[in-house]
Amino acid sequence: MFGPKIKIRPALMEKLKQAAEIVGCSSVNEYAEKVLESESAKVLASSGKSAISKEALQDITHKLKGLGYLE
Amino acid sequence: MNRHTSARLRSFLFLCTLFSALFVPQDALAYVGPGAGFAFIGSGFVFILTLLLALVTISFWPLQWAWRKATGKRISKNARTRRVVVLGLDGLEPSLVDKFISEGKLPNLKSLSENGSYKRLGTTLPALSPVAWSSFQTGVNPGAHNIFDFLTRDKRLYLPNLSSTDTELPPPFKLFGRWKIAFRRPKVRLLRKSQPFWKILGKHGIFSNVIRVPISYPPEKFFGNVLSAMCTPDLRGTQGEFTVYTTASENRNVDEGEIKPLKQGAAGLEGDLIGPPHPSGEAGKHLTARFTVKPNSDNATALLTLGDTTVTLKVNEFSEWMNVDFRFGRSKISGICRFCLRELSPDVNLYVSPINIDPVKPALPISSPVYFSTYIAKKQGSFGTLGLMEDTWGRNELALDDQRFLDQTYLTHSEREEMFLNMLDKTREGVCICVFDASDRIQHMFWRYMDKEHPSPLEDGGNFERVIPEMYEKMDELVGNVHKRLNDGDVLIVMSDHGFASFRRCININTWLIKEGYLVLKDGVEPGPYLQGVDWTRTKAFALGLAGIYLNRTGREASGTVSEQEAVKLKAEITSKLKSLRDPQGDRACVREVYDTSRAYRGLYAEEAPDLIVGYEPGYRVSWDSVKGVIEPEVFSDNLKAWSGDHHVDPECVPGVLFINRKVEHSSAHIVDIAPTILDLFSVPVPPYMEGKVLL
Numbered sequence: 001m002f003g004p005k006i007k008i009r010p011a012l013m014e015k016l017k018q019a020a021e022i023v024g025c026s027s028v029n030e031y032a033e034k035v036l037e038s039e040s041a042k043v044l045a046s047s048g049k050s051a052i053s054k055e056a057l058q059d060i061t062h063k064l065k066g067l068g069y070l071e
Numbered sequence: 072m073n074r075h076t077s078a079r080l081r082s083f084l085f086l087c088t089l090f091s092a093l094f095v096p097q098d099a100l101a102y103v104g105p106g107a108g109f110a111f112i113g114s115g116f117v118f119i120l121t122l123l124l125a126l127v128t129i130s131f132w133p134l135q136w137a138w139r140k141a142t143g144k145r146i147s148k149n150a151r152t153r154r155v156v157v158l159g160l161d162g163l164e165p166s167l168v169d170k171f172i173s174e175g176k177l178p179n180l181k182s183l184s185e186n187g188s189y190k191r192l193g194t195t196l197p198a199l200s201p202v203a204w205s206s207f208q209t210g211v212n213p214g215a216h217n218i219f220d221f222l223t224r225d226k227r228l229y230l231p232n233l234s235s236t237d238t239e240l241p242p243p244f245k246l247f248g249r250w251k252i253a254f255r256r257p258k259v260r261l262l263r264k265s266q267p268f269w270k271i272l273g274k275h276g277i278f279s280n281v282i283r284v285p286i287s288y289p290p291e292k293f294f295g296n297v298l299s300a301m302c303t304p305d306l307r308g309t310q311g312e313f314t315v316y317t318t319a320s321e322n323r324n325v326d327e328g329e330i331k332p333l334k335q336g337a338a339g340l341e342g343d344l345i346g347p348p349h350p351s352g353e354a355g356k357h358l359t360a361r362f363t364v365k366p367n368s369d370n371a372t373a374l375l376t377l378g379d380t381t382v383t384l385k386v387n388e389f390s391e392w393m394n395v396d397f398r399f400g401r402s403k404i405s406g407i408c409r410f411c412l413r414e415l416s417p418d419v420n421l422y423v424s425p426i427n428i429d430p431v432k433p434a435l436p437i438s439s440p441v442y443f444s445t446y447i448a449k450k451q452g453s454f455g456t457l458g459l460m461e462d463t464w465g466r467n468e469l470a471l472d473d474q475r476f477l478d479q480t481y482l483t484h485s486e487r488e489e490m491f492l493n494m495l496d497k498t499r500e501g502v503c504i505c506v507f508d509a510s511d512r513i514q515h516m517f518w519r520y521m522d523k524e525h526p527s528p529l530e531d532g533g534n535f536e537r538v539i540p541e542m543y544e545k546m547d548e549l550v551g552n553v554h555k556r557l558n559d560g561d562v563l564i565v566m567s568d569h570g571f572a573s574f575r576r577c578i579n580i581n582t583w584l585i586k587e588g589y590l591v592l593k594d595g596v597e598p599g600p601y602l603q604g605v606d607w608t609r610t611k612a613f614a615l616g617l618a619g620i621y622l623n624r625t626g627r628e629a630s631g632t633v634s635e636q637e638a639v640k641l642k643a644e645i646t647s648k649l650k651s652l653r654d655p656q657g658d659r660a661c662v663r664e665v666y667d668t669s670r671a672y673r674g675l676y677a678e679e680a681p682d683l684i685v686g687y688e689p690g691y692r693v694s695w696d697s698v699k700g701v702i703e704p705e706v707f708s709d710n711l712k713a714w715s716g717d718h719h720v721d722p723e724c725v726p727g728v729l730f731i732n733r734k735v736e737h738s739s740a741h742i743v744d745i746a747p748t749i750l751d752l753f754s755v756p757v758p759p760y761m762e763g764k765v766l767l
Binding site: 021022023024025026030031034038041042044045046047052055056057058060061062063064065066067068069070 | 199209211215222226227228231232233264265266270304305307309310311312313354425459461462463464515600601617626627628631674675676678695698699714719758759760761
């Protein structure tokens, strides 16, 4: 309800709806998120590799603990 | 003290309190929870909320009923059934089903095949449960539902991550100055995309009960009930972290990992259960709950006290679920766990299961509606809520032996059977689905008893060769129990998501990539887990997770080196070399096929997939270390773990099974066919994006 919002022209919204339905997204939101995420990831990737913090490594080790296929 | 003085003293104390509350900077901590935080949702608040929601739902029911009547949202007159029951038996292997049917051990499955249909069920690429059950739910290939493995990778950090959920923890909310509120409620997102068929059925007024179908955490709202399964975390935020408490502190490294000390206290041997991370956010600090163990003189039992409850533990028997509250100020987080006293002499060794989210007072949403898990627990008693309930890690690390692992697996199975049969009785029309995991976990851990060539050590004296055949018989009994509850016209689908094969030899794909010059380490740096020490500016390909190989692509990976044009040639080169790779032990071929995912997948998420997926020959799998990006000295090694069976081989070698109590005219069936088939049975239009065919 109080999350970030983006204004989209009604005509573009209609296109997004159609595209989301064709590719089988559960909602327009899912489709819009995916498209925005892909585009921003490309831009961020070109900005270079981020440094891995000790916390990031600990966090992923913690989250994956107990996953039988890995242990 | 006269009245006047007393009033002045009260005023003075009030002003002091007000002053310190307003002007002395301090942290107002209110969050309690694991990793991403459980917050106050785990307190009594959620219980009251649950009751309120239940009341609101009940009071709105007549209105909902009238609305559905008015809008025509109910089962169509053209529907070919009023009820569909899906019984998922994870990992049931068709060659063993055939063998045991021919030996007369599976009468119920035999009857289903004779009076209905029995087929091999094509599985997904790769043949992994999260991938296959996601295709079952959505009727699409992985390129359209975004689950390609248990793990995905961070393109900027080259680190693995869980593929099915993403947990975001907002930073602590600051008021001003040093004042802050550490209340941080995590935002858990389901990364499986597209939509499950039960959501589409719900839009047409058809109700579904969905129990423990993998990749349903966090639960999605729809017209029906869902109880989450695979990848639901424990209370610490892990995928299931067991603990062994021991008095043998001088012999074992008790400060590390999952081994903790039992120390002599006033009331007996004392230990601290490790709960969610401490709300202060201090690294490594957790909320704890103390328990005591008092060994009895019979040397076979001990008294365990946890909170207000005392129970008698018997050596090598699991306790019932015990409630544990982790307190912080006036808040508490509730969990449940089982104890198993492994040894009393010479040292006391106590196994404690991962601490599950309490289904009665869930600290995180594990069902939709939120009170569904509470309802089940009130109906049949507490039950395990962790995604992967059977502690395969604990068995691999010898915290459990084979018999205890089996006991734990069947305790979970019994809980689920009761839950499923209860919900089946409640589902008068619509869909009732439940997935059982015992078939998968038992084959993973006991395959070595069937495979005489397997290098993993066997335990003596347990007659464990019987475990897998007996498991198939138990599953057949379950099919019989379900069949008895069917009405005329009901459709019963019994299925597995993939089959099984032996896992004798490990292949470290990253070590192979180094030897072939595709993966390059930094000069003079010791490689670490998760590909630490890799020189990304000189690396062309790497492997993470079970499924695939990623190219280090420019414009995609942060330090990409492979252009779009080079990628095509590189994929062909790696494919050709891998297909000719031979195991020096026995000079055997170990890779059956290598799949180019740009051709294998279609859909919005296809670009998230690994570039290549290796289809191993049965007997081989990616090595334990390679999955986590650890470089080993040799490409090949023996698999010496109890986890001795697997299905991460070429999908063509491990189809699942499909039994339906109606005739299927098609010659072949695939897991993506199930969703459109069920929609069509209820006369609900099959969305054009679904890829499967209608089988009935």
